[in-house]
Amino acid sequence: xxxxxxxxxxxxxxxxxxxxxxxxxxxxxxxxxxxxxxxxxxxxxxxxxxxxxxxxxxxxxxxxxxxxxxxxxxxxxxxxxxxxxxxxxxxxxxxxxxxxxxxxxxxxxxxxxxxxxxxxxxxxxxxxxxxxxxxxxxxxxxxxxxxxxxxxxxxxxxxxxxxxxxxxxxxxxxxxxxxxxxxxxxxxxxxxxxxxxxxxxxxxxxxxxxxxxxxxxxxxxxxxxxxxxxxxxxxxxxxxxxxxxxxxxxxxxxxxxxxxxxxxxxxxxxxxxxxxxxxxxxxxxxxxxxxxxxxxxxxxxxxxxxxxxxxxxxxxxxxxxxxxxxxxxxxxxxxxxxxxxxxxxxxxxxxxxxxxxxxxx
Amino acid sequence: xxxxxxxxxxxxxxxxxxxxxxxxxxxxxxxxxxxxxxxxxxxxxxxxxxxxxxxxxxxxxxxxxxxxxxxxxxxxxxxxxxxxxxxxxxxxxxxxxxxxxxxxxxxxxxxxxxxxxxxxxxxxxxxxxxxxxxxxxxxxxxxxxxxxxxxxxxxxxxxxxxxxxxxxxxxxxxxxxxxxxxxxxxxxxxxxxxxxxxxxxxxxxxxxxxxxxxxxxxxxxxxxxxxxxxxxxxxxxxxxxxxxxxxxxxxxxxxxxxxxxxxxxxxxxxxx
Ligand SMILES: Nc1ncnc2c1ncn2[C@@H]1O[C@H](COP(=O)(O)OP(=O)(O)OP(=O)(O)O)[C@@H](O)[C@H]1O
Ligand SMILES: [Mg+2]
Numbered sequence: 001x002x003x004x005x006x007x008x009x010x011x012x013x014x015x016x017x018x019x020x021x022x023x024x025x026x027x028x029x030x031x032x033x034x035x036x037x038x039x040x041x042x043x044x045x046x047x048x049x050x051x052x053x054x055x056x057x058x059x060x061x062x063x064x065x066x067x068x069x070x071x072x073x074x075x076x077x078x079x080x081x082x083x084x085x086x087x088x089x090x091x092x093x094x095x096x097x098x099x100x101x102x103x104x105x106x107x108x109x110x111x112x113x114x115x116x117x118x119x120x121x122x123x124x125x126x127x128x129x130x131x132x133x134x135x136x137x138x139x140x141x142x143x144x145x146x147x148x149x150x151x152x153x154x155x156x157x158x159x160x161x162x163x164x165x166x167x168x169x170x171x172x173x174x175x176x177x178x179x180x181x182x183x184x185x186x187x188x189x190x191x192x193x194x195x196x197x198x199x200x201x202x203x204x205x206x207x208x209x210x211x212x213x214x215x216x217x218x219x220x221x222x223x224x225x226x227x228x229x230x231x232x233x234x235x236x237x238x239x240x241x242x243x244x245x246x247x248x249x250x251x252x253x254x255x256x257x258x259x260x261x262x263x264x265x266x267x268x269x270x271x272x273x274x275x276x277x278x279x280x281x282x283x284x285x286x287x288x289x290x291x292x293x294x295x296x297x298x299x300x301x302x303x304x305x306x307x308x309x310x311x312x313x314x315x316x317x318x319x320x321x322x323x324x325x326x327x328x329x330x331x332x333x334x335x336x337x338x339x340x341x342x343x344x345x346x347x348x349x350x351x352x353x354x355x356x357x358x359x360x361x
Numbered sequence: 362x363x364x365x366x367x368x369x370x371x372x373x374x375x376x377x378x379x380x381x382x383x384x385x386x387x388x389x390x391x392x393x394x395x396x397x398x399x400x401x402x403x404x405x406x407x408x409x410x411x412x413x414x415x416x417x418x419x420x421x422x423x424x425x426x427x428x429x430x431x432x433x434x435x436x437x438x439x440x441x442x443x444x445x446x447x448x449x450x451x452x453x454x455x456x457x458x459x460x461x462x463x464x465x466x467x468x469x470x471x472x473x474x475x476x477x478x479x480x481x482x483x484x485x486x487x488x489x490x491x492x493x494x495x496x497x498x499x500x501x502x503x504x505x506x507x508x509x510x511x512x513x514x515x516x517x518x519x520x521x522x523x524x525x526x527x528x529x530x531x532x533x534x535x536x537x538x539x540x541x542x543x544x545x546x547x548x549x550x551x552x553x554x555x556x557x558x559x560x561x562x563x564x565x566x567x568x569x570x571x572x573x574x575x576x577x578x579x580x581x582x583x584x585x586x587x588x589x590x591x592x593x594x595x596x597x598x599x600x601x602x603x604x605x606x607x608x609x610x611x612x613x614x615x616x617x618x619x620x621x622x623x624x625x626x627x628x629x630x631x632x633x
Binding site: 073074075079080085087089090100101103149 | 521523524526527528529530531532533534537541542545546
């Protein structure tokens with residue numbers, strides 16, 4: 001299990017003068033649910049298509065199952081793809097769509113039907129085998145595309161935004177199903193998405209990409225709690241940023257000072273350069289809380305409440321604080337009727353030391 | 362509102378006149394073909410199927426018919442094959458010569474056929490080829506190509522490229538993909554194209570007249586027969602049969618096209 005199923009080394013891709021992917025290094029482990037997350041145009045699809053063999057890298061190497069993939073067409077690779085528009089063959093019925101790739105196996109009719117039936121059951125479509133490929137709803141098309149790819153028993157399944165065409169409710173249901181399916185079949189899934197919730201909720205690990213580069217590869221908790229940069233932090237939901245001066249530093253620790261937090265000492269993160277002089281501290285809005293009159297917290301910041309937005313299960317408060325140009329965003333869960341806060345009132349915001357994320361300035 | 366009503370009745374009269382002038386001669390043809398009199402004129406003198414029976418004893422005509430069918434079949438296959446290549450290139454790829462290539466293929470639509478016939482005749486004689494059905498096919502392919510390309514482009518345009526990628530992804534090579542995905546999906550377009558070019562070739566006269574040498578096609582033969590007044594009713598019977606055949610072909614082509622369109626609407630997103 002230690003050797004990666006996919007290993008990508010120094011892969012770049014140019015379109016004319018434009019660099020869509022810039023020197024990508026990436027390993028994907030056997031059997032994991034891996035997501036490529038990033039804003040539109042960052043190169044996710046390009047990377048996925050190069051793994052699947054629909055496009056060749058301009059430079060660099062892609063190995064799947066320890067074999068170099070240079071020049072191999074999609075039908076010569078141990079990968080299968082679920083396309084964004086599903087690409088269901090409109091002239092074939094569901095069963096023939098699902099069994100399309102079985103032709104090379106020269107199965108007899110009974111075996112063919114059994115394999116297709118099994119695949120349809122796995123995606124919850126049994127009984128729909130005779131439905132025409134052009135007579136399906138979005139969710140059904142998605143399932144057919146999944147069954148059609150999984151029946152090939154690929155080593156890696158590639159999924160390009162497979163849920164983006166579905167409505168919210170169906171999307172959430174399919175997220176759960178996809179995750180469950182992946183666990184059941186044990187195949188490595190690589191999912192492309194620009195939806196951070198999708199990436200966080202489904203994946204074992206997430207690669208966050210910007211402008212043709214990979215910014216961070218980590219499990220969802222790490223990506224969210226300990227983003228590697230301001231870009232990553234920003235892309236994965238909101239984050240408050242506080243400027244801080246570096247007063248002293250060594251290989252292990254940094255002593256920081258900021259008007260908001262007072263002096264604090266934080267452990268140096270891997271890859272955090274020495275001698276920057278300044279740093280940024282990130283705090284997720286839900287790690288801040290509004291303190292009652294008698295409550296205390298390890299770090300307290302006073303400010304003026306000037307706006308709040310009610311979202312049902314949470315309320316977002318904006319708190320203007322001296323020494324920071326941006327107001328602090330505080331997310332409060334509406335669990336047990338806390339104090340009603342009016343705009344303009346003085347509030348004390350509290351946080352734990354562990355809520356602070358050390359970021360480059 | 363008075364003006365509106367008046368306008369409308371003028372329009373209606375125009376429409377009726379239009380239809381009468383366009384289709385009356387076509388209706389008269391079968392009518393006279395069942396008339397006993399040799400001259401096509403009113404009053405009708407009585408019903409007969411003699412002229413149709415007489416068709417059976419015209420070996421020269423049979424020859425011409427067979428020639429025409431050979432030419433039309435060959436033309437439709439070649440024009441559709443060439444048209445499919447062109448339509449695929451136009452819908453799938455961008456290239457610098459594309460506007461020029463499209464222009465050149467469409468040109469025969471706008472050139473007088475007599476010019477095409479004359480220039481082909483000159484070139485063929487100059488190259489030292491014999492005039493024959495082969496040269497007729499060459500001319501017919503040229504004039505059918507614009508129609509085939511137009512029909513095929515509209516059929517290929519709706520073709521989703523990811524279907525080809527999906528087929529490759531599922532293990533098929535280029536030929537398997539052509540056979541299992543591309544052909545079935547564009548088949549209605551191919552059939553339309555075959556029928557359209559077949560029909561055009563079947564009744565094309567000018568080019569056939571210039572290029573057929575001594576192997577007459579049916580229209581050329583009919584033209585030759587018009588010199589003999591006694592043959593006129595037989596020719597009209599023949600014409601009526603051709604009319605029925607063309608209408609039949611047209612209906613088939615339209616049915617195929619509509620069926621294909623329904624099936625190709627790929628996003629069945631709305632059907633539950
Ligand atoms: N065939 C191509 N020719 C030219 N440029 C291309 C081509 N394919 C992709 N690009 C460019 O490469 C960049 C990355 O494209 P890619 O499709 O990988 O983005 P993406 O991350 O999948 O975005 P999205 O979320 O919008 O699908 C884009 O700026 C795009 O314009
Ligand atoms: Mg994309």
